[in-house]
Amino acid sequence: MEWILALAIGVLAGSGIWLLLRPRTFQFIMGLALMAYAVNLFIFAMGQLRLDAPPVIDLHWADPASYTDPLPQALVLTAIVIGFATTALFLVVLLVARGMNDTDHVDGEESRP
Numbered sequence: 001m002e003w004i005l006a007l008a009i010g011v012l013a014g015s016g017i018w019l020l021l022r023p024r025t026f027q028f029i030m031g032l033a034l035m036a037y038a039v040n041l042f043i044f045a046m047g048q049l050r051l052d053a054p055p056v057i058d059l060h061w062a063d064p065a066s067y068t069d070p071l072p073q074a075l076v077l078t079a080i081v082i083g084f085a086t087t088a089l090f091l092v093v094l095l096v097a098r099g100m101n102d103t104d105h106v107d108g109e110e111s112r113p
Contacts, residue, residue: 005045012038025097025104029090036083040076047072 012034019031047069098104 002045005041009038009041009045012041023105023107025094025106028106029087029094032090033083033087036079040079040083043072043079044076 016031016034016038019027019034022028022031094104
């Protein structure tokens with residue numbers, strides 16, 4: 001299970017970096033989103049995935065190591081909401097900039113052969 005999660009984080013981070021290096025603005029924004037998803041998965045994985053563990057402390061269980069840590073889950077949920085909002089804002093700015101400049105290149109200039 002851990003190697004699948006590590007592979008998913010690596011693929012998302014690698015794809016995000018590759019898209020960040022592209023010349024188009026939309027590809028850059030999608031690269032930022034993929035990097036955010038990779039970081040979210042990484043933070044979630046640091047919370048030690050546990051199956052069938054109760055999320056809230058029960059008085060009948062005495063071992064705190066058998067509980068799920070809620071902090072990474074709260075951080076990832078907050079990061080997802082903030083990431084969605086910033087991606088929506090970036091897409092609106094992209095549409096306005098494309099309408100004003102008639103191009104969606106990062107540097108504002110089309111490459112001429």
